[in-house]
Amino acid sequence: MIRKTLIAIGVLALLSTGMSGGLAAEEKIATLRGAEMQTLPVPPAMGKVENTDLRRGRAYPEQPPTIPHKIRDYQIDKRLNKCLTCHSRAATAESQAPMVSVTHFMDREGQFLASISPRRYFCNQCHVVQTDAKLLLKNDFQDVDSVLGNAKKN
Ligand code: HEC
Ligand code: HEC
Incomplete structure (x- = not known):
């Protein structure tokens, strides 16, 4: 029993020195967490959901538009789809x-069904609300219009 415990402690000690050795000095791993693996970073404050009714541009034609209103407590399950009470074909006139x-x-074969396809039933699988959250990382995404514009110049 004692021997086993000693061996276990030994193995743990070896592992931990091995791990900290692996992350030594310059070998820092880039991470979205903004801190090393061993430290708990302070999570950024949650973004505030915008309820402005102002649509944001779409970055590319196939992008699911972001939702320009609050959706808190909107039920989507087997019994009810709150979104469809406004967005379904039948509801939009009102x-x-x-x-x-x-x-x-x-x-998925491209055939049109009489009502919403089950593939599109859970709206927030693709559509998200708009928040005032800041970008986690810088990125150099370019809209296709600027890509085409640059191509013409060259
Ligand atoms: C009470 C009615 C109502 C409900 C419920 C509702 N919406 Fe909306 N939605 C609107 C209206 C009206 C607009 C038009 C913009 C505005 O006035 O906010 C809109 C705009 C949108 C847009 C932007 C469309 C575009 O072309 O840019 C999306 C996406 C959307 N809603 C998704 C949802 C989803 C997903 C849900 C459920 C979680 C939902 N909506 C629930 C009324 C509603
Ligand atoms: C699998 C992803 C997906 C799901 C699930 C989904 N959508 Fe969409 N939605 C899209 C995409 C992509 C677009 C933009 C291209 C298009 O119109 O198909 C879009 C467009 C829209 C638009 C704008 C239509 C227009 O003509 O401008 C509305 C409103 C919308 N969706 C509402 C909903 C609602 C409500 C639900 C749930 C019942 C839902 N979507 C489920 C991906 C999805």
Whole structure:
């Protein structure tokens, strides 16, 4: 028993020196956490959800538009889809919300169904609310218009 415990302690000691050795000096790993693995970073404050009704631009044509209103406590389950009470084809005349586009009626073979395809039922799988959160990392994404603009210049 004592011998086993000693061996276990030995193995642990070896492992831990091995690990800290691996992360020595310059060998720091770039991470979204903003801190090394061993330290607990302070999480950034959660972004505030915008409820402005102002649509943001889409970065590319196939991008699911972001949601320009709050969706807190909107139920989406087997019984009810709160989003569809405004966005379904039948509801839009009254709600004045934009109708889900035709792609939401297509099955995976591209056939149009009479109602929303099950693939598009859980709206927040693709659509997210807009928040005032800051970018976690800088990026140099370019809109296709600027890519084409640059190509013409060359
Ligand atoms: C009470 C009605 C209502 C409900 C419920 C609702 N919406 Fe909306 N939605 C709107 C209206 C109206 C707009 C148009 C912009 C605005 O006025 O905010 C809109 C805009 C949007 C847009 C932007 C569309 C575009 O072309 O840019 C998306 C995406 C969207 N809603 C998704 C959702 C999702 C997902 C849910 C459920 C989680 C939901 N909405 C629930 C009324 C509603
Ligand atoms: C699998 C991803 C996905 C799911 C799930 C999904 N959408 Fe979309 N949605 C998109 C994409 C991509 C677009 C933009 C291209 C298009 O119209 O198909 C879009 C566009 C829209 C638009 C804008 C339509 C327009 O003509 O401007 C609305 C409104 C919308 N979705 C609402 C919803 C609602 C409500 C649900 C849930 C019932 C839902 N979406 C589920 C991906 C999705």
